Amino acid sequence: MIEMIDIGMADAIAYRIEGKITEEEMKTVLAVFKEKIEKNEKLIVYQEVVSIGGADFDALIDKFKFFLEVGLSHFSRIAVVTHKKWIHKLVDLEGKLFKGIEMRGFPKEEKDQALKFLKNG
Structure with a gap:
């Protein structure tokens, strides 16, 4: 499940992941991304991961199509908050691979501290 949440930052896209991600939920988040991109806004993303229970195959296809279509240049900062240490390591590795994104x-x-990072970079 993906649930949009309010973190008190109007320019950030914030959501919580818990359990399995459906195609409909993925489309909802990607629509928010596209809306900001169409307004030429940089994407600031807060992602809170409670648990990961997989994703519908179509949800993954939608995500890959989105990234092929728009690329990564629209992303500015991404903070991932979770108790899962392996996700921290993955995010830190991605941060090194995609140098244009903090x-x-x-x-x-x-x-x-994650919110402070998103506000101040």
Whole structure:
């Protein structure tokens, strides 16, 4: 499940992932991304991962189509907050691979630091 959440930052896209991601949920998030891109806004993303239970195949296809269509240049900063250490390592690796995007993983206890990172870079 993907649930859009409010983190008190009007320019950020914020959502929580818990369990399995459906195609409909993926389309909802990607529509928000596209809307900001069409307004020439840089994407600032807050992602809170409670648990990952997989994703519908069509949801993954939609995500890959989106990235093939728009690329990564629209992303500015991404903060991923989770208690799963392997996700922190993955996010940090992605941050090194995609140098144009500031990406960091944060433990749940450091949510305030994640928000500060998104605001200030």
